[in-house]
Amino acid sequence: MIDNNKIPPSWTIAKLGEVCTYSKGKMPQILKTEKDNECSIPYINIKAFEKGIFAEYxxxxxxxxxxxxxxxxxxDGARCGLIGKAKKGAVGSTLMKILPIKNIHKEYLYYFIKSKFNILNSKPKGVGIPHIEPTLLWNFEFAIPPLPEQHRIVKKIEELFTDLDKGIEYLKTAQQQLKVYRQAVLKWAFEERLTNENIVDSELPKGWKFMQHSEIADINPKLPFEKIEDDTEVSFLPMKLVEEEKNKIHLTEFRKYKEVKKGFTPFTNGDIIFAKITPCMENGKCAILNDLKNEIGIGSTEFHVSRPKENVIAKYIFFFIIQEKFRRDAAKHFTGSVGQKRVPTSFFSDFLIPVPSKSEQEKIIYEIETRLSVCDKIEETIVTSLRQSESLRLSIIKKAFEGKLVKQNPKDEPAEKLLERIRAEKKRNFNGKEEKKVNTKTSKKKIQFI
Structure with missing residues (x-):
């Protein structure tokens, strides 16, 4: 609860429903998929609203x-509460048009409503298809500054948001550059460029040889245990628990062996799992398995499994198959229909990998991990900064609607007078009758900012 005395004296409070007009969209009687002389007005459905793609007129x-x-x-729907700016057209039946009343700055109102998305979206009305709870929306307490101050606030918000967006763009560019660098490190590694400065382009380093994957690892093998009791607890690994390109899994699910011994993919500690289905394969869902419950893991049927043989280190194979180049080659060999395309076992078994001695593999792995660990630390800093940027955005909005973002000007006409004119205008427009949609009486004592 915020006392009236805690906002600037020149400000006042109204309910949101008092300071805007609103009208629901409608389903047209005539709707066509092609624009013609009769139907030339774009129909703004959800797709058109969110993506600017008009497919109906x-x-x-x-x-x-x-x-x-x-x-x-x-x-209406899962995205209820999301507000945006329209293109000229006919408002779709699942959308609500909202306009500010005279003397309320349009962008000031926009930023306020936009800041309420999480509340509106998390407290919908209805059981089947959720939709906005009107009483909640139109009864939000709306802090009104003098009109000139509304302009100053909007200008300041936009200045700060512009700087913030530039910072976010820089961070995302750095993030993308890190991704490119990671792939370059892997490429150099398998050309021996990380451990040998005298490499000749397009030549396999001395002592290396190309070998099929199936020569250096068992592909989709059975579990290496003679007998497993049905009541043995094992790790269960659905696709969602494998991170992309990070060699990281989350062993948070467990099953009795009898529950999962059929219809799933088995693996053990030291195995490498590789997602074979689109889009998980392209996204780099791949990991080396360790710390499995009772050394046994059971997971999605959409994994290929590689079990390295004696003279090959698991991390060497792992780093090779998380290369984007490898995944692009794998995608060229997809089988199956759209949405269900998979890397066939034949490709996973037969692809060629340049293999050096085990001691050279160890050197290469060390050089890769040294460089990628630096990337990981930078990535963590970027992710933290991006998260902080969103918090900063919320902080800017919070200060804006508390009167703490710009200085007040004592020469500005108090907002109370502005609100009086707004109410008088609404009263004239409604012929002295209160708007029926929602009760918007303002509390005189304490105001709660939701």
């Missing part, structure tokens, strides 16, 4: 029309 009869930059809110 109407004639505008009995439609709720909107102009460029009008506010539209997703009213």
């Amino acid at each position: 109407t004639n505008g009869v009995k439609c709720n029309l909107c102009d460029d930059d009008d506010f539209l809110m997703v009213w």
Whole structure:
């Protein structure tokens, strides 16, 4: 609860429903997939709203029309509460058009409503298809500064957000550059460039030889145990518990062996799992297994398994198959239909890998891990900074609506007078009747910012 005295004296409070008009979209009587002379008005459904892709057109009869930059809110469905700016067209039946009343800065209202998405989306109305709880939305306490101050606040928010967005863009660029560097390290490693400066381009280093994967590892092998009791507890590893490109798994699920011994993929400590199905394969879901419960793991049927033989180190194979080049080659050999394409066992068994001596493998692994560990630390810093940038964005908005973002000007007309004009105008528009949609009486004592 925030006392009225804790906002600037020149500010006042109203309910959100008092300072804007709103009207639900409608399903047109005529709707076509092709634009023509009769139906030339874009119909703004969810796809058009979120992605700007218009695939339907109407004639505008009995439609709720909107102009460029009008506010539209997703009213029904999983994204309810999401607000954005419209393109000129007919408002879709799952959207609500929201416009500020005169004397409320349009962008000031936009930033306020946008900041309420998480609350609106987490407290929907309805059981089947969720939709916005109108009483919650229109009764949000809306802090109103004098109109000139609204302009100053919006200007300051946009200045800060512009700087913040530039910083985020820089961080994401650095993130992408790290990804490129990681792949370069792996490429150099398997050309021996990390351990030998005298490598000749396009020549296999001396002492190395190309070998098929199946020559250096057992492919999709059985468990190496003579007998396993049905009640033995084992690690269970669905695809979702394997991270992308990080050689990291989350061993948080367990099963009795009798429950999973059929219909799944078995593996043990030291094995390498490689996602064979799209898009998990392209995303680099691959890991070396360790610390399995009772040394046994059972997982998705969408894994290929590689069990390295005596003279090959598991990490050497792992680093080879997480290369983007390898995954691109694997994708060229996909079998199956769209959405269910898989890397066949024949490709996984037969691909060629350059293999040096075991001592050279150890040197290469050391050089790779030394460089990638630096990448990991930089990546952590970037991820932390990106997370902090979102917190900073929320902090800017919070300060804006508490009157702490810009200085007040005592020459500005108090917002109370502005609100009086807004209420008088609404009263005239509704012929003295209160708006029926929601009760928007303002509390005189304490105001709660939700």
